[in-house]
Amino acid sequence: MVAAAAIAPPAPAIGAASAPVIEIEDVTRVYHLGDVDVHALRGVSLRVERGESIAIMGASGSGKSTLMNLIGCLDRPTSGTYRLAGKDVSRLSASELARVRGERIGFVFQNFNLLARTSAVENVELPLLYAGVGGHERRTRAIAALEQVGLGSRLDHTPNQLSGGQQQRVAIARALVSQPEIVLADEPTGNLDSRTSVEVMAMMQALVAKGITVVLVTHEPDIAQYAARVLTLKDGKVVSDTRHEPVRAVLEPEVAS
Amino acid sequence: MSPWATIKVAIKALLRNKLRSLLTVLGIVIGVAAVIAMVAIGQGARNRVKGVFEAMGTNLLVVSPASQNTGGVRGGGGTASTLTFSDIDFIRNEASAVRWVAPQLQTKVQAAGDDQNWNTQVTGTTPEYFQIRSWAATSGQLFDDAADAGGAKVAVVGNTIVQQLYGGANPVGQTVRLGNVPFTIVGVLAVKGQSPMGQDYDDVIIIPSRTFRAKLQGGLGNFLRGSIYVSAVSADATALAESQVTEVLRAHHKLKDDEEDDFRVRNLAEFAEAQSQSTDTITTLLAAIAAVSLLVGGIGVMNIMLVSVVERTREIGIRMAVGARPIDLMVQFLAEALVLAALGGLIGLGVGALAASTLATKFGWAVVFPSDVAALAVLVSGGIGVTFGLYPAVKASRLDPITALRFEA
Ligand SMILES: Nc1ncnc2c1ncn2[C@@H]1O[C@H](COP(=O)(O)OP(=O)(O)OP(=O)(O)O)[C@@H](O)[C@H]1O
Ligand SMILES: [Mg+2]
Numbered sequence: 001m002v003a004a005a006a007i008a009p010p011a012p013a014i015g016a017a018s019a020p021v022i023e024i025e026d027v028t029r030v031y032h033l034g035d036v037d038v039h040a041l042r043g044v045s046l047r048v049e050r051g052e053s054i055a056i057m058g059a060s061g062s063g064k065s066t067l068m069n070l071i072g073c074l075d076r077p078t079s080g081t082y083r084l085a086g087k088d089v090s091r092l093s094a095s096e097l098a099r100v101r102g103e104r105i106g107f108v109f110q111n112f113n114l115l116a117r118t119s120a121v122e123n124v125e126l127p128l129l130y131a132g133v134g135g136h137e138r139r140t141r142a143i144a145a146l147e148q149v150g151l152g153s154r155l156d157h158t159p160n161q162l163s164g165g166q167q168q169r170v171a172i173a174r175a176l177v178s179q180p181e182i183v184l185a186d187e188p189t190g191n192l193d194s195r196t197s198v199e200v201m202a203m204m205q206a207l208v209a210k211g212i213t214v215v216l217v218t219h220e221p222d223i224a225q226y227a228a229r230v231l232t233l234k235d236g237k238v239v240s241d242t243r244h245e246p247v248r249a250v251l252e253p254e255v256a257s
Numbered sequence: 258m259s260p261w262a263t264i265k266v267a268i269k270a271l272l273r274n275k276l277r278s279l280l281t282v283l284g285i286v287i288g289v290a291a292v293i294a295m296v297a298i299g300q301g302a303r304n305r306v307k308g309v310f311e312a313m314g315t316n317l318l319v320v321s322p323a324s325q326n327t328g329g330v331r332g333g334g335g336t337a338s339t340l341t342f343s344d345i346d347f348i349r350n351e352a353s354a355v356r357w358v359a360p361q362l363q364t365k366v367q368a369a370g371d372d373q374n375w376n377t378q379v380t381g382t383t384p385e386y387f388q389i390r391s392w393a394a395t396s397g398q399l400f401d402d403a404a405d406a407g408g409a410k411v412a413v414v415g416n417t418i419v420q421q422l423y424g425g426a427n428p429v430g431q432t433v434r435l436g437n438v439p440f441t442i443v444g445v446l447a448v449k450g451q452s453p454m455g456q457d458y459d460d461v462i463i464i465p466s467r468t469f470r471a472k473l474q475g476g477l478g479n480f481l482r483g484s485i486y487v488s489a490v491s492a493d494a495t496a497l498a499e500s501q502v503t504e505v506l507r508a509h510h511k512l513k514d515d516e517e518d519d520f521r522v523r524n525l526a527e528f529a530e531a532q533s534q535s536t537d538t539i540t541t542l543l544a545a546i547a548a549v550s551l552l553v554g555g556i557g558v559m560n561i562m563l564v565s566v567v568e569r570t571r572e573i574g575i576r577m578a579v580g581a582r583p584i585d586l587m588v589q590f591l592a593e594a595l596v597l598a599a600l601g602g603l604i605g606l607g608v609g610a611l612a613a614s615t616l617a618t619k620f621g622w623a624v625v626f627p628s629d630v631a632a633l634a635v636l637v638s639g640g641i642g643v644t645f646g647l648y649p650a651v652k653a654s655r656l657d658p659i660t661a662l663r664f665e666a
Contacts (some may be wrong), residue, residue: 027586095582102580113575117273127579
């Protein structure tokens with residue numbers, strides 16, 4: 001295991017074009033629970049280049065979700081800075097963060113988080129709705145995204161008419177429909193069987209192949225090996241950061257790439 | 258998001274809970290319906306009152322003799338005549354706000370046609386009387402000043418007389434005997450229906466006042482045993498006409514400053530106005546009570562919106578995660594409240610109009626659908642939706658996305 005500092009990334013280049021997509025410097029996140037302070041992150045630094053795939057591992061309570069929420073602009077650090085594609089987003093307002101999320105980030109959750117009683121295509125349209133994309137284009141792009149994850153024939157199905165794997169594919173379609181720079185997946189395979197997990201990971205790899213940066217949280221080493229880089233957290237600190245040749249997710253479904 | 262897209266999202270959300278949306282809207286429906294029905298009925302009642310008084314005469318003042326005060330012994334109202342036929346000329350010549358003046362002499366007689374007879378009221382007057390009361394002839398004609406001056410034995414009859422004495426046949430040219438005096442019928446009056454007190458306006462026979470005095474009152478004395486009908490030049494001038502008539506009569510009756518009037522002037526226009534105003538007051542009161550139920554409806558909307566925000570916390574989190582800004586969520590929940598309330602307003606409009614027309618047929622009076630009040634009611638209910646939806650909407654927009662995403666319904 002290599003220490004995080006040992007593979008310190010190169011110094012940041014001037015200008016956004018060549019800037020790392022994620023650039024986190026000494027970030028902490030403290031939750032105040034009454035009189036108790038919970039230090040969920042205790043000084044994390046991380047750089048992720050465009051098109052990288054990175055798996056975050058660690059014991060329960062080590063701060064993985066907290067870090068993901070920060071990367072996803074759902075939350076702001078207590079201290080430290082976070083530059084997303086060269087832009088400091090660590091002190092933005094709720095409204096500005098929402099815009100950044102809509103423009104640059106796609107989320108995939110463990111429990112899918114689809115709108116109930118809402119068709120697959122409408123679920124996928126949702127990010128475009130808030131991005132102000134017109135009705136017709138919205139529909140076209142949502143259908144294209146669903147076709148990309150192999151659900152072209154399930155457009156009007158609601159989540160309770162879909163299997164877990166299919167629901168997660170709808171969620172992936174929703175994450176990629178707005179053509180984000182980063183897709184964040186917090187335990188995307190946590191609720192799926194191993195076969196479906198491979199399917200989902202194959203789709204994630206397809207995203208990486210298209211130059212999208214994928215960050216995923218997982219407990220399972222099997223899943224982590226599909227990523228080119230594995231970051232391990234412990235008690236709110238990075239304890240290891242390794243790169244390797246990712247395993248290709250076989251059992252590949254029809255993902256257009 | 259465009260306003261239309263926002264409204265569409267709101268409608269979709271409301272349709273997911275159809276029954277609940279409908280029940281929520283009920284309070285507003287009832288409120289708006291009640292306001293509209295109340296105002297419709299009230300305005301109908303007002304118009305009815307106005308119509309009734311208009312039917313009695315245009316800008317009408319009625320002058321009648323009052324109790325005469327002779328050496329401390331006071332008779333009752335109208336016990337003796339203090340009015341004279343000269344008073345009519347005085348009023349006509351000296352009261353500038355007066356347009357028409359005519360005597361009204363009345364007595365009950367047995368009227369006989371060829372083979373029928375009928376007890377009715379005969380009115381003796383001058384042609385101006387027809388103007389004052391806006392009465393026109395449907396067949397034949399009204400008598401003129403020459404007929405009055407010459408004491409012609411001519412009569413104009415109402416429809417009830419036509420029915421009772423002539424079985425509905427046109428009686429113009431026929432002879433009707435009043436008491437024992439034969440009169441030639443020269444005209445038939447247009448049908449007018451009933452007075453507010455249920456008196457039949459068509460059960461009348463009108464003859465020239467001079468003839469009335471000579472043949473039915475038995476003399477051509479100057480005292481006027483009846484009343485004087487006065488029409489002011491305009492509705493606004495009735496009060497002025499009233500004071501002018503009072504002044505003229507006091508002067509000619511040579512009343513001293515400390516003496517009471519020996520006549521009475523009743524301003525029917527003013528009376529009608531007072532009546533309308535009291536109907537208006539009741540209408541306003543009822544509408545205010547109805548408006549309270551509108552308010553209660555608004556609170557119902559707020560309640561359901563609050564429940565809805567909690568129930569849909571996860572949905573809010575998802576929307577935030579995919580890029581919805583706090584303002585987007587606020588607008589979305591506001592739009593839902595607005596759509597709910599406006600829908601309630603529109604349904605209430607229909608229900609109110611229906612209730613008003615049902616009541617109209619029941620009471621037999623024309624209900625006036627108040628389009629201005631209707632528009633206002635729908636606007637107000639929309640406003641109530643926004644007002645009462647604001648707090649829940651702000652609550653939704655202030656949710657923390659992470660907490661919202663983790664929320665377990
Ligand atoms: N909203 C919160 N309020 C208070 N404490 C929190 C909150 N969220 C997380 N924590 C605390 O921060 C620490 C890190 O939590 P986090 O959810 O990041 O862990 P995790 O690595 O994702 O764990 P798991 O694998 O169980 O999901 C934990 O001690 C947790 O109790
Ligand atoms: Mg977690």
